[in-house]
Protein backbone atom coordinates (compact mmCIF):
# COMPACT_ATOMS: atom_id res chain seq x y z
CA UNK A 267 0.00 0.00 0.00
CA UNK A 268 2.79 2.38 0.90
CA UNK A 269 4.50 1.67 -2.41
CA UNK A 270 1.29 2.43 -4.26
CA UNK A 271 0.86 5.70 -2.38
CA UNK A 272 4.39 6.70 -3.32
CA UNK A 273 3.74 5.88 -6.96
CA UNK A 274 0.56 7.93 -6.92
CA UNK A 275 2.47 10.85 -5.41
CA UNK A 276 5.23 10.60 -8.00
CA UNK A 277 2.70 10.43 -10.79
CA UNK A 278 0.76 13.40 -9.40
CA UNK A 279 3.97 15.47 -9.24
CA UNK A 280 4.92 14.58 -12.78
CA UNK A 281 1.46 15.25 -14.11
CA UNK A 282 1.17 18.67 -12.44
CA UNK A 283 1.62 21.59 -14.80
CA UNK A 284 4.86 23.51 -14.35
CA UNK A 285 4.65 27.13 -13.24
CA UNK A 286 5.10 29.40 -16.18
CA UNK A 287 4.77 33.00 -17.24
CA UNK A 288 3.78 34.31 -20.65
CA UNK A 289 5.37 37.75 -21.03
CA UNK A 290 5.42 40.60 -23.52
CA UNK A 291 2.08 40.12 -25.28
CA UNK A 292 -0.92 42.45 -25.38
CA UNK A 293 -3.41 40.88 -22.97
CA UNK A 294 -7.21 40.97 -23.21
CA UNK A 295 -8.21 39.79 -19.70
CA UNK A 296 -11.90 39.76 -20.71
CA UNK A 297 -14.07 41.36 -23.41
CA UNK A 298 -14.87 44.50 -21.39
CA UNK A 299 -11.45 45.29 -19.86
CA UNK A 300 -8.86 47.61 -21.35
CA UNK A 301 -6.06 45.56 -22.92
CA UNK A 302 -2.75 45.42 -21.02
CA UNK A 303 0.34 46.02 -23.16
CA UNK A 304 3.64 44.26 -22.46
CA UNK A 305 1.79 42.02 -20.02
CA UNK A 306 2.72 39.18 -17.72
CA UNK A 307 0.41 36.21 -17.20
CA UNK A 308 1.71 34.10 -14.32
CA UNK A 309 0.35 30.56 -14.20
CA UNK A 310 0.65 28.44 -11.07
CA UNK A 311 -0.82 24.96 -10.50
CA UNK A 312 -3.01 25.27 -13.58
CA UNK A 313 -4.61 28.52 -12.43
CA UNK A 314 -3.91 32.18 -13.06
CA UNK A 315 -1.73 33.43 -10.17
CA UNK A 316 -1.38 37.05 -11.30
CA UNK A 317 -1.68 39.30 -14.34
CA UNK A 318 -0.49 42.82 -15.04
CA UNK A 319 1.97 44.99 -16.88
CA UNK A 320 5.56 43.70 -16.78
CA UNK A 321 6.63 46.18 -14.08
CA UNK A 322 3.66 45.29 -11.84
CA UNK A 323 4.20 41.55 -11.49
CA UNK A 324 7.19 40.11 -9.66
CA UNK A 325 7.79 36.52 -10.67
CA UNK A 326 9.34 34.13 -8.17
CA UNK A 327 12.43 32.20 -9.19
CA UNK A 328 12.05 28.95 -11.04
CA UNK A 329 9.11 30.06 -13.18
CA UNK A 330 9.52 29.17 -16.85
CA UNK A 331 9.27 32.42 -18.80
CA UNK A 332 8.00 32.33 -22.38
CA UNK A 333 8.37 35.44 -24.48
CA UNK A 334 5.35 36.42 -26.57
CA UNK A 335 6.37 39.96 -27.45
CA UNK A 336 4.22 41.24 -30.33
CA UNK A 337 1.52 38.57 -29.76
CA UNK A 338 -1.99 38.83 -28.29
CA UNK A 339 -3.47 36.77 -25.45
CA UNK A 340 -7.13 36.07 -24.70
CA UNK A 341 -8.91 33.54 -22.48
CA UNK A 342 -9.32 30.05 -23.94
CA UNK A 343 -12.05 29.78 -26.56
CA UNK A 344 -15.25 27.77 -26.20
CA UNK A 345 -16.86 26.12 -29.20
CA UNK A 346 -20.44 25.59 -28.03
CA UNK A 347 -21.52 23.48 -31.01
CA UNK A 348 -19.30 20.56 -32.00
CA UNK A 349 -19.76 16.83 -32.57
CA UNK A 350 -17.32 14.12 -31.51
CA UNK A 351 -18.35 12.39 -34.67
CA UNK A 352 -15.49 12.46 -37.19
CA UNK A 353 -14.53 8.89 -38.21
CA UNK A 354 -11.05 9.17 -36.64
CA UNK A 355 -12.56 9.99 -33.21
CA UNK A 356 -15.26 7.29 -33.31
CA UNK A 357 -13.18 4.54 -31.67
CA UNK A 358 -11.67 6.58 -28.88
CA UNK A 359 -11.18 3.67 -26.51
CA UNK A 360 -8.74 1.83 -28.83
CA UNK A 361 -7.25 4.52 -31.05
CA UNK A 362 -3.53 5.13 -30.43
CA UNK A 363 -2.67 8.29 -28.49
CA UNK A 364 -0.74 9.94 -31.36
CA UNK A 365 -3.69 9.57 -33.69
CA UNK A 366 -6.15 11.09 -31.22
CA UNK A 367 -3.70 13.89 -30.41
CA UNK A 368 -3.36 14.68 -34.12
CA UNK A 369 -7.14 14.70 -34.70
CA UNK A 370 -7.94 16.79 -31.64
CA UNK A 371 -5.27 19.28 -32.69
CA UNK A 372 -6.54 19.52 -36.28
CA UNK A 373 -10.18 19.95 -35.22
CA UNK A 374 -10.00 21.88 -31.95
CA UNK A 375 -6.81 22.91 -30.23
CA UNK A 376 -5.05 24.63 -33.13
CA UNK A 377 -8.07 26.94 -33.36
CA UNK A 378 -7.76 27.93 -29.70
CA UNK A 379 -10.54 25.80 -28.23
CA UNK A 380 -9.93 24.84 -24.61
CA UNK A 381 -13.56 23.81 -24.00
CA UNK A 382 -16.01 22.31 -26.48
CA UNK A 383 -19.67 21.42 -26.06
CA UNK A 384 -20.48 18.25 -27.98
CA UNK A 385 -24.17 18.55 -28.87
CA UNK A 386 -24.88 15.03 -30.17
CA UNK A 387 -22.68 12.02 -30.59
CA UNK A 388 -22.25 8.42 -29.55
CA UNK A 389 -22.34 8.85 -25.77
CA UNK A 390 -20.15 5.79 -24.94
CA UNK A 391 -17.42 6.91 -27.30
CA UNK A 392 -17.47 10.56 -26.25
CA UNK A 393 -17.24 9.64 -22.56
CA UNK A 394 -14.32 7.29 -23.37
CA UNK A 395 -12.50 10.09 -25.21
CA UNK A 396 -13.17 12.55 -22.39
CA UNK A 397 -11.79 10.02 -19.90
CA UNK A 398 -8.54 9.61 -21.81
CA UNK A 399 -8.11 13.38 -22.06
CA UNK A 400 -8.87 13.96 -18.37
CA UNK A 401 -6.41 11.22 -17.36
CA UNK A 402 -3.73 13.19 -19.19
CA UNK A 403 -3.12 10.37 -21.66
CA UNK A 404 -4.40 12.33 -24.66
CA UNK A 405 -3.98 16.07 -25.19
CA UNK A 406 -7.25 17.83 -25.93
CA UNK A 407 -9.89 20.32 -24.90
CA UNK A 408 -12.26 19.96 -21.97
CA UNK A 409 -15.30 18.17 -23.40
CA UNK A 410 -18.82 18.89 -22.22
CA UNK A 411 -21.39 16.65 -23.87
CA UNK A 412 -25.09 16.03 -24.27
CA UNK A 413 -24.36 12.45 -25.31
CA UNK A 414 -27.21 11.14 -27.41
CA UNK A 415 -29.62 13.60 -28.99
CA UNK A 416 -33.42 13.33 -28.75
CA UNK A 417 -35.47 13.13 -31.94
CA UNK A 418 -38.90 11.86 -32.87
CA UNK A 419 -37.38 10.57 -36.13
CA UNK A 420 -33.74 10.31 -37.17
CA UNK A 421 -32.74 13.29 -39.38
CA UNK A 422 -32.37 11.99 -42.92
CA UNK A 423 -28.82 13.33 -43.32
CA UNK A 424 -27.38 11.15 -40.52
CA UNK A 425 -29.26 7.88 -41.18
CA UNK A 426 -26.58 6.39 -43.46
CA UNK A 427 -23.71 7.59 -41.30
CA UNK A 428 -25.15 6.10 -38.11
CA UNK A 429 -25.89 2.85 -39.89
CA UNK A 430 -22.41 2.64 -41.44
CA UNK A 431 -20.80 3.04 -38.02
CA UNK A 432 -23.21 0.80 -36.12
CA UNK A 433 -24.49 3.61 -33.88
CA UNK A 434 -28.06 3.35 -32.65
CA UNK A 435 -29.91 6.39 -31.33
CA UNK A 436 -33.56 5.36 -30.88
CA UNK A 437 -36.29 8.00 -31.24
CA UNK A 438 -38.12 9.48 -28.26
CA UNK A 439 -41.84 9.86 -28.90
CA UNK A 440 -43.62 10.48 -25.59
CA UNK A 441 -43.09 12.86 -22.65
CA UNK A 442 -42.58 9.82 -20.37
CA UNK A 443 -39.83 8.45 -22.59
CA UNK A 444 -38.21 11.88 -22.70
CA UNK A 445 -38.15 12.18 -18.90
CA UNK A 446 -36.66 8.70 -18.56
CA UNK A 447 -34.00 9.35 -21.21
CA UNK A 448 -32.93 12.61 -19.51
CA UNK A 449 -32.62 10.79 -16.18
CA UNK A 450 -30.60 7.99 -17.75
CA UNK A 451 -28.19 10.33 -19.57
CA UNK A 452 -27.79 12.49 -16.46
CA UNK A 453 -26.81 9.37 -14.57
CA UNK A 454 -24.01 8.83 -17.07
CA UNK A 455 -22.56 12.29 -16.50
CA UNK A 456 -23.72 14.35 -19.47
CA UNK A 457 -23.61 18.14 -19.18
CA UNK A 458 -26.70 19.06 -21.17
CA UNK A 459 -29.58 17.76 -23.29
CA UNK A 460 -30.10 18.19 -27.06
CA UNK A 461 -33.53 18.11 -28.62
CA UNK A 462 -34.12 18.01 -32.37
CA UNK A 463 -37.35 20.01 -32.03
CA UNK A 464 -37.28 19.76 -35.83
CA UNK A 465 -35.77 16.83 -37.74
CA UNK A 466 -35.34 16.98 -41.52
CA UNK A 467 -36.97 14.14 -43.43
CA UNK A 468 -37.17 13.48 -47.18
CA UNK A 469 -38.36 16.06 -49.74
CA UNK A 470 -38.23 19.03 -47.40
CA UNK A 471 -40.53 17.46 -44.81
CA UNK A 472 -39.70 18.12 -41.14
CA UNK A 473 -40.64 15.90 -38.17
CA UNK A 474 -41.26 18.40 -35.39
CA UNK A 475 -41.33 17.59 -31.71
CA UNK A 476 -44.51 18.05 -29.76
CA UNK A 477 -44.26 20.90 -27.28
CA UNK A 478 -45.38 18.59 -24.44
CA UNK A 479 -42.40 16.34 -25.12
CA UNK A 480 -40.08 19.38 -25.15
CA UNK A 481 -41.56 20.56 -21.83
CA UNK A 482 -41.10 17.16 -20.19
CA UNK A 483 -37.46 16.86 -21.28
CA UNK A 484 -36.70 20.44 -20.31
CA UNK A 485 -38.33 20.15 -16.88
CA UNK A 486 -36.34 17.02 -16.04
CA UNK A 487 -33.11 18.54 -17.41
CA UNK A 488 -33.57 21.76 -15.43
CA UNK A 489 -34.35 19.81 -12.28
CA UNK A 490 -30.88 18.32 -12.76
CA UNK A 491 -29.32 21.71 -13.63
CA UNK A 492 -28.63 20.67 -17.23
CA UNK A 493 -28.98 23.22 -20.06
CA UNK A 494 -31.16 22.24 -23.03
CA UNK A 495 -30.11 22.82 -26.65
CA UNK A 496 -32.55 22.78 -29.54
CA UNK A 497 -32.06 22.17 -33.25
CA UNK A 498 -35.12 24.05 -34.51
CA UNK A 499 -35.17 23.68 -38.38
CA UNK A 500 -38.38 25.63 -39.14
CA UNK A 501 -40.93 27.95 -37.48
CA UNK A 502 -42.87 25.15 -35.83
CA UNK A 503 -39.72 23.62 -34.32
CA UNK A 504 -38.60 27.08 -33.22
CA UNK A 505 -41.95 27.66 -31.49
CA UNK A 506 -41.83 24.26 -29.78
CA UNK A 507 -38.32 25.09 -28.52
CA UNK A 508 -39.20 28.51 -27.12
CA UNK A 509 -42.59 27.45 -25.73
CA UNK A 510 -41.02 24.30 -24.29
CA UNK A 511 -38.42 26.27 -22.34
CA UNK A 512 -35.10 25.37 -24.00
CA UNK A 513 -31.98 27.41 -23.17
CA UNK A 514 -30.00 27.47 -26.40
CA UNK A 515 -30.85 27.48 -30.09
CA UNK A 516 -28.05 25.45 -31.66
CA UNK A 517 -28.48 27.21 -35.04
CA UNK A 518 -30.12 30.15 -36.68
CA UNK A 519 -33.13 28.96 -38.63
CA UNK A 520 -33.05 30.30 -42.20
CA UNK A 521 -36.14 28.20 -42.96
CA UNK A 522 -38.12 30.46 -40.59
CA UNK A 523 -39.13 34.03 -41.53
CA UNK A 524 -37.16 37.18 -40.58
CA UNK A 525 -36.70 37.65 -36.84
CA UNK A 526 -38.61 40.75 -35.71
CA UNK A 527 -37.56 42.85 -32.69
CA UNK A 528 -40.62 41.37 -30.93
CA UNK A 529 -39.47 37.81 -31.57
CA UNK A 530 -35.93 38.66 -30.38
CA UNK A 531 -37.39 40.27 -27.24
CA UNK A 532 -39.32 37.07 -26.61
CA UNK A 533 -36.11 35.02 -26.91
CA UNK A 534 -34.36 37.40 -24.50
CA UNK A 535 -37.27 37.28 -22.07
CA UNK A 536 -36.94 33.48 -22.07
CA UNK A 537 -33.13 33.81 -21.71
CA UNK A 538 -32.59 31.81 -24.90
CA UNK A 539 -29.05 31.98 -26.31
CA UNK A 540 -28.22 31.54 -30.00
CA UNK A 541 -25.34 29.74 -31.70
CA UNK A 542 -25.14 31.22 -35.23
CA UNK A 543 -23.24 28.35 -37.04
CA UNK A 544 -23.15 30.56 -40.16
CA UNK A 545 -20.43 28.61 -42.01
CA UNK A 546 -22.69 25.56 -41.84
CA UNK A 547 -25.26 27.12 -44.16
CA UNK A 548 -22.65 27.85 -46.83
CA UNK A 549 -21.28 24.30 -46.54
CA UNK A 550 -24.75 22.71 -46.59
CA UNK A 551 -25.89 24.87 -49.50
CA UNK A 552 -22.89 23.81 -51.58
CA UNK A 553 -23.35 20.19 -50.57
CA UNK A 554 -26.98 20.42 -51.73
CA UNK A 555 -25.81 22.13 -54.96
CA UNK A 556 -27.99 25.18 -54.44
CA UNK A 557 -27.63 27.70 -57.30
CA UNK A 558 -25.20 30.45 -56.16
CA UNK A 559 -27.80 33.24 -56.05
CA UNK A 560 -30.19 31.15 -53.93
CA UNK A 561 -27.33 30.15 -51.63
CA UNK A 562 -26.37 33.81 -51.24
CA UNK A 563 -29.93 34.75 -50.33
CA UNK A 564 -30.10 31.91 -47.82
CA UNK A 565 -26.86 33.02 -46.12
CA UNK A 566 -28.06 36.66 -46.09
CA UNK A 567 -31.24 35.48 -44.38
CA UNK A 568 -29.26 33.62 -41.69
CA UNK A 569 -27.06 36.71 -41.26
CA UNK A 570 -30.14 38.91 -40.83
CA UNK A 571 -31.40 36.65 -38.01
CA UNK A 572 -28.05 36.90 -36.21
CA UNK A 573 -27.98 40.68 -36.80
CA UNK A 574 -31.51 41.09 -35.37
CA UNK A 575 -30.64 38.93 -32.37
CA UNK A 576 -27.36 40.79 -31.73
CA UNK A 577 -28.95 44.24 -32.11
CA UNK A 578 -31.67 43.15 -29.69
CA UNK A 579 -29.04 42.38 -27.05
CA UNK A 580 -29.26 38.60 -27.38
CA UNK A 581 -26.76 36.19 -25.85
CA UNK A 582 -24.62 34.78 -28.68
CA UNK A 583 -22.43 31.71 -28.24
CA UNK A 584 -19.72 30.90 -30.77
CA UNK A 585 -20.14 27.51 -32.45
CA UNK A 586 -19.34 25.92 -35.79
CA UNK A 587 -20.97 22.47 -35.95
CA UNK A 588 -17.51 21.04 -36.64
CA UNK A 589 -17.62 17.27 -36.60
CA UNK A 590 -20.78 17.46 -38.69
CA UNK A 591 -19.05 19.72 -41.22
CA UNK A 592 -15.39 19.02 -41.84
CA UNK A 593 -14.27 22.61 -42.22
CA UNK A 594 -12.07 23.09 -39.16
CA UNK A 595 -10.73 26.57 -40.01
CA UNK A 596 -12.75 29.18 -38.08
CA UNK A 597 -11.79 32.24 -40.16
CA UNK A 598 -14.92 32.13 -42.34
CA UNK A 599 -17.18 32.08 -39.28
CA UNK A 600 -15.48 35.23 -37.91
CA UNK A 601 -15.89 36.94 -41.30
CA UNK A 602 -19.58 36.04 -41.40
CA UNK A 603 -20.13 37.20 -37.81
CA UNK A 604 -18.52 40.53 -38.75
CA UNK A 605 -21.00 40.82 -41.64
CA UNK A 606 -23.79 40.22 -39.10
CA UNK A 607 -22.55 43.25 -37.14
CA UNK A 608 -20.37 41.72 -34.41
CA UNK A 609 -17.13 43.50 -33.56
CA UNK A 610 -14.06 41.91 -31.94
CA UNK A 611 -15.38 42.36 -28.41
CA UNK A 612 -18.74 40.81 -29.22
CA UNK A 613 -16.95 37.85 -30.81
CA UNK A 614 -14.64 37.47 -27.81
CA UNK A 615 -17.71 37.50 -25.55
CA UNK A 616 -19.30 34.71 -27.61
CA UNK A 617 -16.03 32.73 -27.41
CA UNK A 618 -15.37 33.18 -23.68
CA UNK A 619 -17.55 34.89 -21.07
CA UNK A 620 -20.96 34.17 -22.65
CA UNK A 621 -20.54 30.36 -22.78
CA UNK A 622 -18.68 30.33 -19.45
CA UNK A 623 -21.55 32.30 -17.90
CA UNK A 624 -23.97 29.55 -18.97
CA UNK A 625 -21.91 26.37 -18.82
CA UNK A 626 -18.87 27.32 -16.73
CA UNK A 627 -18.13 27.29 -13.02
CA UNK A 628 -16.16 29.28 -10.44
CA UNK A 629 -12.88 28.23 -12.11
CA UNK A 630 -13.86 28.19 -15.79
CA UNK A 631 -14.98 31.80 -16.03
CA UNK A 632 -13.92 32.74 -19.55
CA UNK A 633 -11.77 35.46 -17.95
CA UNK A 634 -8.07 35.75 -17.26
CA UNK A 635 -8.11 36.68 -13.58
CA UNK A 636 -6.40 35.34 -10.47
CA UNK A 637 -7.92 32.01 -9.44
CA UNK A 638 -9.46 31.17 -12.79
CA UNK A 639 -8.32 28.20 -14.89
CA UNK A 640 -5.22 29.00 -16.93
CA UNK A 641 -7.04 28.51 -20.24
CA UNK A 642 -5.35 30.83 -22.73
CA UNK A 643 -5.00 31.52 -26.44
CA UNK A 644 -1.97 33.23 -27.95
CA UNK A 645 -2.73 34.93 -31.29
CA UNK A 646 -0.20 36.01 -33.91
CA UNK A 647 -2.04 39.16 -34.99
CA UNK A 648 -4.18 41.89 -33.47
CA UNK A 649 -7.85 40.76 -33.53
CA UNK A 650 -9.00 44.40 -33.11
CA UNK A 651 -7.67 45.17 -36.58
CA UNK A 652 -8.85 42.00 -38.28
CA UNK A 653 -11.23 39.55 -36.62
CA UNK A 654 -9.91 36.64 -38.68
CA UNK A 655 -6.80 36.97 -36.48
CA UNK A 656 -8.92 34.98 -33.99
CA UNK A 657 -8.25 32.00 -36.26
CA UNK A 658 -4.45 32.47 -36.34
CA UNK A 659 -3.38 30.77 -33.16
CA UNK A 660 0.24 30.56 -31.97
CA UNK A 661 -0.48 28.49 -28.85
CA UNK A 662 -3.34 27.09 -26.78
CA UNK A 663 -2.95 26.54 -23.04
CA UNK A 664 -5.45 24.54 -21.01
CA UNK A 665 -5.18 24.37 -17.22
CA UNK A 666 -1.62 25.68 -17.46
CA UNK A 667 -0.47 23.10 -20.03
CA UNK A 668 0.19 23.64 -23.71
CA UNK A 669 -2.30 21.63 -25.72
CA UNK A 670 -1.17 23.27 -28.96
CA UNK A 671 1.96 25.10 -30.07
CA UNK A 672 2.49 26.23 -33.66
CA UNK A 673 5.53 24.54 -35.14
Ligand SMILES: [Zn+2]
Nearest residue numbers: 347349587590
Ligand atom coordinates in the same frame (compact mmCIF):
# COMPACT_ATOMS: atom_id res chain seq x y z
ZN1 LIG B 1 -24.74 20.05 -35.06
